[in-house]
Amino acid sequence: MQDLRDATFPKFLAVLSNQVVIVPRSTFTYNSRNSPMGVLEIHMIDWSDSPSLSLVAIMELPIVASVPIPPPGLHGLSEEHTAIFCRCFPGSGFFSSREAPYALGSPRIFEPSESNQLMRMQFSLPYLGLNQDTRSRLASLLYIPFRVIYETVALDRLQLSDASLPRRVPWEEWGPNTRWIHSKLWDNALLQSRGSRSMLTRHYPPQAEAPARLDLFVVDFNPAFVKAVENQQSRRTSNKDIVPEPGTWVYQPPETNEISPTASNVYQHVWLGECGADKAVAPYAWLQVKSEYVDKIAAHIQEGATVMMDNEHSKFACSIDIGIYN
Amino acid sequence: MGKYKHLHLHQTRQKSHTTSSMETFKLGVLNGGFQYRFHSLTDNHAPKLKGGTLTKWSSINPNSYLPLQLDVVQLASLNLGAESKQWKLAYEDMNIKDYDVEPACDLLVLLEYLGPALDPFNPNVFPPTFDVTGLDGGTPKAFVFHFRTLSTNESHPSAVKPLLDCGIITGNAFGFWVTCLGDIIVSRPKCTPSRDPSSDSCSGLIMYNWTTGALLVSLSGWVKPHWLELITHTGSKRRVVYKPSQSFISSSTGHASV
Numbered sequence: 001m002q003d004l005r006d007a008t009f010p011k012f013l014a015v016l017s018n019q020v021v022i023v024p025r026s027t028f029t030y031n032s033r034n035s036p037m038g039v040l041e042i043h044m045i046d047w048s049d050s051p052s053l054s055l056v057a058i059m060e061l062p063i064v065a066s067v068p069i070p071p072p073g074l075h076g077l078s079e080e081h082t083a084i085f086c087r088c089f090p091g092s093g094f095f096s097s098r099e100a101p102y103a104l105g106s107p108r109i110f111e112p113s114e115s116n117q118l119m120r121m122q123f124s125l126p127y128l129g130l131n132q133d134t135r136s137r138l139a140s141l142l143y144i145p146f147r148v149i150y151e152t153v154a155l156d157r158l159q160l161s162d163a164s165l166p167r168r169v170p171w172e173e174w175g176p177n178t179r180w181i182h183s184k185l186w187d188n189a190l191l192q193s194r195g196s197r198s199m200l201t202r203h204y205p206p207q208a209e210a211p212a213r214l215d216l217f218v219v220d221f222n223p224a225f226v227k228a229v230e231n232q233q234s235r236r237t238s239n240k241d242i243v244p245e246p247g248t249w250v251y252q253p254p255e256t257n258e259i260s261p262t263a264s265n266v267y268q269h270v271w272l273g274e275c276g277a278d279k280a281v282a283p284y285a286w287l288q289v290k291s292e293y294v295d296k297i298a299a300h301i302q303e304g305a306t307v308m309m310d311n312e313h314s315k316f317a318c319s320i321d322i323g324i325y326n
Numbered sequence: 327m328g329k330y331k332h333l334h335l336h337q338t339r340q341k342s343h344t345t346s347s348m349e350t351f352k353l354g355v356l357n358g359g360f361q362y363r364f365h366s367l368t369d370n371h372a373p374k375l376k377g378g379t380l381t382k383w384s385s386i387n388p389n390s391y392l393p394l395q396l397d398v399v400q401l402a403s404l405n406l407g408a409e410s411k412q413w414k415l416a417y418e419d420m421n422i423k424d425y426d427v428e429p430a431c432d433l434l435v436l437l438e439y440l441g442p443a444l445d446p447f448n449p450n451v452f453p454p455t456f457d458v459t460g461l462d463g464g465t466p467k468a469f470v471f472h473f474r475t476l477s478t479n480e481s482h483p484s485a486v487k488p489l490l491d492c493g494i495i496t497g498n499a500f501g502f503w504v505t506c507l508g509d510i511i512v513s514r515p516k517c518t519p520s521r522d523p524s525s526d527s528c529s530g531l532i533m534y535n536w537t538t539g540a541l542l543v544s545l546s547g548w549v550k551p552h553w554l555e556l557i558t559h560t561g562s563k564r565r566v567v568y569k570p571s572q573s574f575i576s577s578s579t580g581h582a583s584v
Binding site: 009010011013015017018045047051052053090093094095096097100101102103104108110310 | 432512
């Protein structure tokens with residue numbers, strides 16, 4: 001049982017359920033060498049007589065050799081300051097309304113499984129620009145299905161009285177079951193999905209030679225669905241060079257691709273390319289959404305489109321209009 | 327249509343991800359409301375989508391943040407076997423700073439600041455000023471949580487009590503996050519912004535079961551002005567005691583104990 005007197009919590013933690021809290025710790029500083037870029041603390045919530053948190057596991061993120069410190073005097077940074085920020089996106093928790101006595105209204109017919117829910121993390125280096133004059137953020141996203149956490153720390157068999165807790169888990173043990181996507185594509189940070197899906201959007205402003213375009217991709221990490229797409233694709237064609245049509249689900253095998261941190265179009269940083277982030281290659285299925293509505297609004301978007309999802313609906317919000325389709 | 331057919335149609339739609347219907351709703355400023363600057367509830371953010379429900383706040387009057395109104399849309403749903411419907415909830419005197427919903431529980435949770443709604447931006451001086459506390463030199467008041475029904479704005483029948491007062495007083499009037507997850511709410515009272523440009527800002531942590539009254543709190547790690555104080559609070563089942571520090575320090579001695 002954790003003594004909360006000296007506990008501090010980062011702003012961007014994730015509450016997966018009324019029993020599990022994930023606390024990311026940004027532990028990598030500018031003078032760190034060959035250390036995990038951060039850790040995920042897995043806490044169990046005890047709602048009995050004295051509500052409390054128990055730290056049961058520490059899941060390590062990839063080991064990074066070093067992150068170069070920005071020029072002296074920039075923002076007043078020193079070697080003791082945090083170099084890599086590790087944050088969990090909020091809003092991905094799960095509860096079962098069918099089992100809840102406090103759920104009201106009409107009963108839900110279908111409900112996604114808890115194990116397939118997605119938790120997303122973001123890693124950023126806020127002060128390392130592409131060159132001395134730019135201070136652009138370089139953010140990467142890590143998709144972690146709940147089941148990876150639950151199975152890694154064996155939550156269903158955990159005994160809080162176990163004196164060996166918290167257990168420390170190296171990246172190599174759980175990382176390959178996740179998927180790392182480097183954000184050349186936008187990913188809506190306001191995603192409220194409670195399923196195994198996420199959306200990636202990419203907006204192209206109008207150019208002289210081409211109209212504006214909004215590419216919308218859905219990625220799904222449900223293992224049963226991914227397997228079905230894999231089987232269907234292998235029956236359809238064995239030629240991997242065929243470009244899939246929009247509106248067709250495509251199987252992504254457990255290997256890197258053009259949106260992985262090691263892709264050739266990603267600015268190469270030592271901390272990304274050699275840290276083992278490329279080991280996070282869980283397979284997934286993806287689909288490019290085709291919609292007349294999306295094509296129509298693409299030309300009018302001033303900034304990017306915000307896309308939200310729940311189990312049945314997708315919602316676009318952009319600077320000119322709000323629409324819903326499912 | 328039977329449940330099996332609903333489920334089958336849902337699965338078909340999930341696989342195809344094609345548009346089966348499209349609706350456009352007018353919410354907030356498009357539905358007779360007003361946007362008020364520097365108040366995140368009513369500024370130009372996208373409506374929240376959660377559990378098949380859209381919600382969007384706006385001000386009722388053009389020249390003041392308060393009173394507020396909430397547009398609610400329940401989207402057409404196979405899961406509920408329901409068509410879409412829209413309604414509006416009005417809040418005459420509540421200075422609401424954040425909120426969340428749990429449509430499956432018909433729950434609406436409101437974070438209210440018990441002080442006045444002041445405009446932190448003063449354009450009448452040169453250069454224009456922005457009051458980072460939102461207090462205009464006044465004494466900060468407490469934040470409280472309300473548990474209402476999303477459908478009718480009444481006190482929620484499953485809530486142990488309609489209002490939770492943890493005695494939370496921060497260094498400003500802007501509020502902090504609150505989120506719902508089934509029978510619990512999670513809230514992140516912010517500490518005073520740190521001057522360390524590379525630190526990941528820390529927050530307090532409040533987790534409260536609104537159906538049983540169980541409360542878990544950690545307010546350590548706050549950087550608090552010496553003149554702030556935390557009020558002891560007695561919940562319906564647990565007594566949570568805080569021992570605030572007496573000066574500006576980087577970590578406090580606040581703790582929760584029975």
